[in-house]
Amino acid sequence: MSMPMNPAQMEAVRYLDGPCLVIAGAGSGKTRVITRKILHLIESGFSARAIAAITFTNKAAAEMDVRLKQAVKLPANDRPLVCTFHALGVRMLREDGAALGLKPSFSILDSDDAAAILAQITGTTDRKMARAVQSMISLWKNAGLSPDEAAAQARNSDEHGVARTYRDYTATLRGYQAVDFDDLIGLPLQMLREHREVAERWQNRLRYLLVDEVQDTNVTQYALLRMLVGPRAAFTAVGDDDQSIYGWRGATLENLRRLGEDYPKLKVIKLEQNYRSSGNILAAANALITHNPKLHDKRLWSEFGPGDEVQVLPMDDDEAEAESVVMRIAAHRFERRAKYADYAILYRGNHQARAFELMLRKERMPYVLSGGQSWFERAEIRDLMAWIRLLGNDDDDPAFIRAITTPRRGVGPQTLQALGEYAGERKISMFAAVFETGLESRLSARQLEPLRTFGEYINRTAWNARKAPAGELLAQILKEIGYEDHLRGSLDEKQAANRLQSVTDFVAWIGKRSEEDGKTLIDLSQTLALLSRLDGNDGDQDAVRLSTVHAAKGLEFGHVFVVGCEEGLMPHAGDAPVEEAEDGEGAGSSAPSGAAPSPGRPATSSAGGPATISAGRQAKPAAAHGASAAEQRIEEERRLMYVAVTRAQRSLTLTWCRQRKRAKTVATRLPSRFLTEMKLQADAPAKVSSTETAKARLAALKGMLKK
């Protein structure tokens, strides 16, 4: 770690004369450069708190924070701001969102909440359809298009329908005092553009910006960045065009190119020396990525020797794959006296983890699962979050509905329908409607009673929430609403115990966090919504890591297994033939109700099954290098593969299955084209089942040890 920096790294750290772009190849010491540059800035007279390092994931932010803490001790009130784009957005909106008519305790909706709202607006019951609408709106938002602008560029009736939905959705969210993930970037941008004094304040507050993974920024994020740095343009952007893997989320490499145009004085520094992988691994990675067009030419090199050969293992099916990989890890660890934590199994989709989990558990090997289902997608956590959101923001109708119906308290769809209609007419929140006398003519006393009881309880508790310690308060609420009984009553033993455990963890975590930072429950709920997992202690456990390639970005492991290297999986299918379905009229079934929330949802199941929106297909105006959409998809998949293989330090093993179970049928698979692109032999000559040899080797080793 105390290795001296190479000249390029040194230059990247010291360059302060203007905007700076660091093209950092995989394993080239990027995080180290950023950390050192922050120190250098402080030494050069920058106030620590005027420096912001913006990352893309929570994990990267946490990592950076740790490194910084190791490097220098700073007082708590004078530390650089290290956070994700979205966390920065939350901060900006909490402090200045009033300029946009947003109250400080606005709610943050996760994508499930948002999808539910969209389903309601469009009056569809089809989840897939709601998701398609959602992803189209999201892409529009990420491209910086307002509902009007989206409508203007809509090219068929489907898109016009979605544009109308987009408009209604925006109005509905505003009514709820809620924002979605995309708004966390879009609204701050709008705010800075429309309010000059706010923009100047932020520009003066953040005197130097460091941005990690610029290649993953979308149009809105790039625009926000430009607003934040202002005319002074004091920033360093760090990225690698070969590791851009978030195109599906609106990220565009175009930003990397535009950086040079928007800032003609941009200093470009390339980090090309790799400190991570042995020669064979690097050679495979380089061979792979030469198949992609390049923006910034760079060639990674290393002083390490060739090391182990990269192995390719064909497997009979996914079970054999899991068994073989796990056995190999066991044997390899034994031979090398390595730690479990030196091993990682990387895959394209979360569902692939299951087989490996089962096998690891069977062999009693410790493992940690990163990526996967986020904490805040779990039903029990979403329940708690709904209560917390409602306490902070009583305009939040979705939170109101969830809280009042979990646990059951005699309020059902009929009552909610009436309440929602009433609230819609009067343009007030459902919560506010509860207390209106006008409601009495619409509901029976029997229906009214639980509503009022609930409303009063929320009022009382919200009052307490202003000062009470968050952990205790939350525990008290859970007790008062009988949440534990609710879980035990509606689920079987082990499931209830499981959920109860995560609830307990959650409460404990909240308690700890609130004590440390002196924050209330409401304060915490905002930063919380952005976390995918409770940050934690499983990083230092000695355990095999199971992770998606996406979630493994930025990490490194001694020995890496990239599994499922098959056509259709890695590169992922979904783009294959794509017949240009030129559906004539698609009845863009728009909303019956305007912005009025009506929870009962009339459910006009579209019997004909008409309007199908081509989901995820980006209306990208073709690439800089004129590649087709399908080619671009493959290029991103190739970069994903590149990210996967460059995680490995000393050994790399790639596996693929001849057949794989999908749903209930077995499908025959072909090896990934990427294997040949890496100049590797896809079909191993070995006749013997690789699982058997690994098993035998392990048994032999164990035998030897006993003697």
Added chain:
DNA sequence: GCACTTTATGTTTTT
């Protein structure tokens, strides 16, 4: 009208 039990359904990647 509300709450609970059965039955269809479906899988990229994350803030």
Added chain:
DNA sequence: CATAAAGTGC
């Protein structure tokens, strides 16, 4: 195998 919509007692 998990969640979410429709169906059935109370």
